[in-house]
Amino acid sequence: MPTATGRSRRKAGPSIEDVARLAGVSAQTVSRVSTGADAVRPATRARVLAAMDQLGYSPNRAARALRNGSFGTIGLLAHRFERTGEALTTKAVVEAAEAQDHSVTLLHVSNPEADGWQHAAHRLSHQAVDGLVIIRAEQATPDSLALPAGLPIAVSDSRLVGYYPAVVADQVQGSQDVMAHLLGLGHPTVHHIAGPADSDPAALRAATWQRCLEEAGIRPPQVWRGDWSAESGYAAGQRIAEDPAITAVYCANDEMAFGLMRALHEHGRRVPQDVSVVGFDGIALSEFSSPPLTTVKQDFHRIGHELVRLVLDQLQSKPGLSRDRVVVSTELLVRGTTAPPPGR
Amino acid sequence: MPTATGRSRRKAGPSIEDVARLAGVSAQTVSRVSTGADAVRPATRARVLAAMDQLGYSPNRAARALRNGSFGTIGLLAHRFERTGEALTTKAVVEAAEAQDHSVTLLHVSNPEADGWQHAAHRLSHQAVDGLVIIRAEQATPDSLALPAGLPIAVSDSRLVGYYPAVVADQVQGSQDVMAHLLGLGHPTVHHIAGPADSDPAALRAATWQRCLEEAGIRPPQVWRGDWSAESGYAAGQRIAEDPAITAVYCANDEMAFGLMRALHEHGRRVPQDVSVVGFDGIALSEFSSPPLTTVKQDFHRIGHELVRLVLDQLQSKPGLSRDRVVVSTELLVRGTTAPPPGR
DNA sequence: TCCCGGAATGTTGACGTCAACATAGCAGCG
DNA sequence: CGCTGCTATGTTGACGTCAACATTCCGGGA
Numbered sequence: 001m002p003t004a005t006g007r008s009r010r011k012a013g014p015s016i017e018d019v020a021r022l023a024g025v026s027a028q029t030v031s032r033v034s035t036g037a038d039a040v041r042p043a044t045r046a047r048v049l050a051a052m053d054q055l056g057y058s059p060n061r062a063a064r065a066l067r068n069g070s071f072g073t074i075g076l077l078a079h080r081f082e083r084t085g086e087a088l089t090t091k092a093v094v095e096a097a098e099a100q101d102h103s104v105t106l107l108h109v110s111n112p113e114a115d116g117w118q119h120a121a122h123r124l125s126h127q128a129v130d131g132l133v134i135i136r137a138e139q140a141t142p143d144s145l146a147l148p149a150g151l152p153i154a155v156s157d158s159r160l161v162g163y164y165p166a167v168v169a170d171q172v173q174g175s176q177d178v179m180a181h182l183l184g185l186g187h188p189t190v191h192h193i194a195g196p197a198d199s200d201p202a203a204l205r206a207a208t209w210q211r212c213l214e215e216a217g218i219r220p221p222q223v224w225r226g227d228w229s230a231e232s233g234y235a236a237g238q239r240i241a242e243d244p245a246i247t248a249v250y251c252a253n254d255e256m257a258f259g260l261m262r263a264l265h266e267h268g269r270r271v272p273q274d275v276s277v278v279g280f281d282g283i284a285l286s287e288f289s290s291p292p293l294t295t296v297k298q299d300f301h302r303i304g305h306e307l308v309r310l311v312l313d314q315l316q317s318k319p320g321l322s323r324d325r326v327v328v329s330t331e332l333l334v335r336g337t338t339a340p341p342p343g344r
Numbered sequence: 345m346p347t348a349t350g351r352s353r354r355k356a357g358p359s360i361e362d363v364a365r366l367a368g369v370s371a372q373t374v375s376r377v378s379t380g381a382d383a384v385r386p387a388t389r390a391r392v393l394a395a396m397d398q399l400g401y402s403p404n405r406a407a408r409a410l411r412n413g414s415f416g417t418i419g420l421l422a423h424r425f426e427r428t429g430e431a432l433t434t435k436a437v438v439e440a441a442e443a444q445d446h447s448v449t450l451l452h453v454s455n456p457e458a459d460g461w462q463h464a465a466h467r468l469s470h471q472a473v474d475g476l477v478i479i480r481a482e483q484a485t486p487d488s489l490a491l492p493a494g495l496p497i498a499v500s501d502s503r504l505v506g507y508y509p510a511v512v513a514d515q516v517q518g519s520q521d522v523m524a525h526l527l528g529l530g531h532p533t534v535h536h537i538a539g540p541a542d543s544d545p546a547a548l549r550a551a552t553w554q555r556c557l558e559e560a561g562i563r564p565p566q567v568w569r570g571d572w573s574a575e576s577g578y579a580a581g582q583r584i585a586e587d588p589a590i591t592a593v594y595c596a597n598d599e600m601a602f603g604l605m606r607a608l609h610e611h612g613r614r615v616p617q618d619v620s621v622v623g624f625d626g627i628a629l630s631e632f633s634s635p636p637l638t639t640v641k642q643d644f645h646r647i648g649h650e651l652v653r654l655v656l657d658q659l660q661s662k663p664g665l666s667r668d669r670v671v672v673s674t675e676l677l678v679r680g681t682t683a684p685p686p687g688r
Numbered sequence: 689t690c691c692c693g694g695a696a697t698g699t700t701g702a703c704g705t706c707a708a709c710a711t712a713g714c715a716g717c718g
Numbered sequence: 719c720g721c722t723g724c725t726a727t728g729t730t731g732a733c734g735t736c737a738a739c740a741t742t743c744c745g746g747g748a
Contacts, residue, residue, distance in 0.1 A: 013494075015734055026698045031736055041696065061472045062409035063734035066703050071406065073449070082435040084426075091426040094452040103472075105417070106448045108438040128405045128447075150357075230632040258632040265634035285629055288574040288602040290609035359704055370728045375706055385726060407704035410733050 014055040023051035034059055074102050074311055075129035079109040079136060083228070084254075084283040085300060089135050089156065092304020100312055105129060131311035134160060136199075152314035154307045157201040165314070167306040167326045171201055174296035174330035175208035178250050178278050181294075181332060183216055185340045187248040187276065193224040193236050193260060195252040202228075205252045205280065226252065230259035237263025240275075247275055247341040254279035254286045254295055261289060261337070272339035282333060291336030302328050358399040367395035378403050416446050418655055419473035422480060423453040427572070428598075428627040429644060433479050433500065436648020444656055449473060475655035478504060480543075496658035498651045501545040509658070511650040511670045515545055518640035518674035519552035522594050522622050525638075525676060527560055529684045531592040531620065537568040537580050537604060539596040546572075549596045549624065570596065574603035581607025584619075591619055591685035598623035598630045598639055605633060605681070616683035626677060635680025646672050 016034075020027040025048060032038040033048040040048075051057075065071045074097050078086050094104045105128070131152035137160055153164045161168055182190050192209045195202025206223060213220045224240070226232035233256030240246050241264050251257040257279035261271055269275050271291065279286055282297030306326045360378075364371040369392060376382040377392040384392075395401075409415045418441050422430055438448045449472070475496035481504050497508045505512055526534050536553045539546025550567060557564045568584065570576035577600030584590050585608050595601035601623035605615055613619050615635065623630055626641030650670045 016736090017734080027734085028699080028736075029697060031734095032697090035736080037736095038697095039695070044696080060410070060734050062406050062415065063703090064736085065406035066404070066410050066705090066733090067735045067737085069703075076450075080435075082428075082431040087426040087431040090450070091424075091452060094450050095454065098452065098454075104450045106420075106434075106438050106450050108435060108442065110439065110442075230629055234632060255629065255632075258629055262632045262634045262636065285574055285599065285602055288578060288599075288606045290606045290634065292606065360706090361704080371704090372706075372729080373727060376727090379706080381706095382727095383725065388726080404704050407733090408706085410703090410735090411705045411707085413733075 013060070014057045015060070016057075018055055019048065019051045019057045022055065023048045071128070071130050072102050073105050073129045074308065075105050075107060075132045077107050077109060077132060077134045077137065081106070081108060081135070085281055085298065086135055088300035089304045089307070092301045093133055093135075093308055094304075096305040096308035100308065102130070102308075102312070131315055133307045133311060134158065134164075135307070136201075152311045154310035154314075156303055156307060159200050161200065161325070165310045165324050167303050167310065167328060169201070169298045169303065169328050170330045171204040172208050174280065174298075174332065175205050175250075176212060177330075177332035178280075178296060179209060179212035179216075181334060181338065182248045182250065182276060182278065183212070185248075185276065185338060187341050189213065189218050189221060190248045190250050191221055191224065191240065191246050193226045193233055193249060193251045193256050195256075196227045197225065199228075202252050209250055226256045228253055228255060230255040230262075232256060233259025234263050236260065238267075240264070241267035241269050248278075248338075249275065250278045252280055254281045254283045254293060257286075257293055257295070257337075258289060261293075272337050274342055276338040276341070278338060282331075287335065289337070294335045294338040295333055297331045297333050299328050299330070357404070358401045359404070360401075362399055363392065363395045363401045366399065367392045415472070415474050417449050417473050418446050418652065419449050419451060419476045421451050421453060421476060421478045425450070425452060425479070429625055429642065430479055432644035433648045433651070436645045437477055437479075437652055438648075440649040440652035444652065446474070446652075446656070475659055477651045477655060478502070478508075479651070480545075496655045498654035498658075500647055500651060503544050505544065505669070509654045509668050511647050511654065511672060513545070513642045513647065513672050514674045515548040516552050518624065518642075518676065519549050519594075520556060521674075521676035522624075522640060523553060523556035523560075525678060525682065526592045526594065526620060526622065527556070529592075529620065529682060531685050533557065533562050533565060534592045534594050535565055535568065535584065535590050537570045537577055537593060537595045537600050539600075540571045541569065543572075546596050553594055570600045570603075572597055572599060574599040574606075576600060577603025578607050580604065582611075584608070585611035585613050592622075592682075593619065594622045594624075596624055598625045598627045598637060601630075601637055601639070601681075602633060605637075616681050618686055620682040620685070622682060626675075631679065633681070638679045638682040639677055641675045641677050643672050643674070 016027045016030050019030045023030065025044060029040060029044060030048050030052075032040050033045050034052070061072070074093070076090060076093055078090065081087060081090055090106070097104050131154075134153065134155040136156060137158040155161060155164045155166045157168050157171070160166070179190060190209065190213065192206060194206040197203070210220045224236040226236055233251060236256070237260040240249060240260065249260060251260055257277050261277055264271055264275055264277075271277055277293065279293050279295035282295050286293040286295045306328065310326070360371045360374050363374045367374065369388060373384060373388060374392050374396075376384050377389050378396070405416070418437070420434060420437055422434065425431060425434055434450070441448050475498075478497065478499040480500060481502040499505060499508045499510045501512050501515075504510070523534060534553065534557065536550060538550040541547070554564045568580040570580055577595060580600070581604040584593060584604065593604060595604055601621050605621055608615055608619055608621070615621055621637065623637050623639035626639050630637040630639045650672065654670070
């Protein structure tokens with residue numbers, strides 16, 4: 001059974017010794033040149049550089065990592081990271097890490113049940129990376145992860161917030177803005193298509209929606225349950241479109257809003273004249289639905305950068321500099337899918 | 345100049361020696377248990393496993409990499425990988441790599457001008473990863489990359505195809521299907537919103553569009569030039585919407601189709617009654633525009649898996665098994681944005 | 689002239705792992 | 719009862735790098 005064990009010793013590239021021999025110096029001098037640390041006579045340095053160039057030498061990162069105990073690598077643990085929010089965060093994490101001379105190793109958690117996360121965490125265990133960023137670990141709990149102690153970790157919205165340094169978007173403010181906007185337009189009530197029940201951000205958005213209604217003296221209607229996908233928004237939309245009493249829907253993300261709008265469109269209900277729709281996330285395409293979607297924009301770029309900062313601060317033992325929880329503000333973008341209710 | 349060099353020796357986790365001592369065996373026996381390779385008596389194995397568990401041991405990957413000359417890591421070089429196609433390909437690459445016990449290190453090329461790619465290639469230089477996957481290296485040329493010789497590489501659609509083993513989507517077939525569909529509906533001609541001029545897939549789609557028109561005896565109209573973004577599709581749409589003679593537009597990707605549709609909508613031109621629109625990629629949201637977008641679906645999942653296979657085949661020196669070029673077929677999805685031209 | 693001191697360079701060893709080889713233990717058999 | 723031929727385990731060394739320490743070299747001052 002020759003599975004993946006068939007890895008044999010690869011032919012090595014030129015080593016520091018080869019360069020040293022060619023340049024007529026010791027390995028240590030080559031090391032000095034390559035790390036740029038110590039004093040080396042300009043003539044010697046030039047000779048070493050020429051030798052490096054000639055051999056196409058580049059330092060072996062495994063050996064460096066072994067020597068230094070540091071990989072220059074941050075692990076990124078995510079589930080379904082091809083989704084817009086995750087992809088944008090990932091991009092920002094990679095950029096920020098690069099700016100700090102770190103690279104990013106991706107680990108995709110295929111089955112988000114506890115086992116998948118644990119398996120993933122184990123693979124990226126504390127010797128493989130210097131730190132770990134976890135984005136949207138929806139089902140995971142600190143126990144189910146069993147991460148090695150001492151590994152610097154930063155998480156974004158998820159159940160893990162509170163257990164590890166975290167970056168969270170201001171779900172509450174964003175949801176309040178949405179509700180103020182819709183109720184301000186005169187809608188008698190607002191329906192909500194929520195994200196999956198095991199998602200923390202989804203729960204927060206739903207709770208804020210509910211609280212805002214209650215504070216306005218309105219009894220919250222039954223919540224519609226989606227799973228972030230446009231399909232689920234479409235499915236909920238099939239029922240919503242049949243109820244002429246519904247004039248405003250707050251969707252927990254943009255994809256579900258797209259699904260809802262298609263369902264409304266198919267049932268001949270006009271957006272925004274008959275029904276107002278609001279999304280969440282501010283994905284690039286949200287500006288190009290017809291009409292463009294009113295939504296709450298998240299600053300994924302900043303979220304990614306803050307996540308990296310939290311991890312690297314721990315690495316460099318600057319606990320004083322890193323607050324436990326960074327809140328990134330959100331912004332309501334009022335575009336074309338919201339209007340006063342019909343007959344008003 | 346203390347740049348990022350301030351990394352000190354991290355406190356090490358438990359080593360194989362610690363486990364050996366606790367279990368009362370030699371380090372080699374621990375190694376055998378941890379690699380699962382050799383024969384170890386069940387009682388001994390159990391003792392070692394218990395010791396590993398108690399200490400929270402996990403093998404040091406740097407040491408392993410140094411020993412084996414292999415990192416178990418594939419590098420992924422991409423520009424703007426947060427876009428749908430890139431993100432889906434990335435996901436598939438990560439999954440496929442994981443299935444082969446490899447992890448994936450992401451490298452984001454921020455400025456795609458030659459320098460950015462070269463810088464990126466240098467960072468991932470041949471000792472850091474066992475192989476390299478390059479997706480959509482639009483501006484890069486083999487010379488501008490200067491990749492280390494002997495590093496297994498696989499590329500997807502880009503100018504690099506032909507220089508390295510490649511996986512390409514069947515742009516030609518997909519474009520032909522689009523043109524046959526639209527012309528078959530009776531449209532007198534078809535306009536095209538192309539991708540950026542330096543993109544190979546964009547060029548291929550545009551060339552096929554042009555050839556199909558010519559073969560039908562139609563003189564191709566001026567091409568509209570976009571940059572893949574919905575914004576650019578919207579910008580082209582502002583002009584297209586003003587020309588009542590235009591009844592069908594083939595967009596080189598879905599995002600631009602979304603932008604076009606919003607522009608058409610704003611100008612009161614109905615899709616598909618007045619204008620037919622076709623996209624390319626088959627992103628998840630394309631099914632949830634109103635009406636749902638007719639598009640050419642690419643199998644990003646398969647593309648990612650083939651890329652990994654090409655790299656790993658080279659790693660295991662199976663040149664016979666890996667063709668130089670894998671073509672992944674595309675599929676026209678006829679949905680709601682295409683219809684016969686008005687008055688027919 | 690000789691010695692001192694600092695700068696440039698060299699030598700040694702250790703990081704953690706695992707392949708190769710070495711040895712110990714033990715069952716089976718004549 | 720000793721020998722053969724396994725199987726289970728132990729020992730050694732090397733992968734490439736770099737910090738710590740050691741050495742060499744050289745100019746300048748006494």
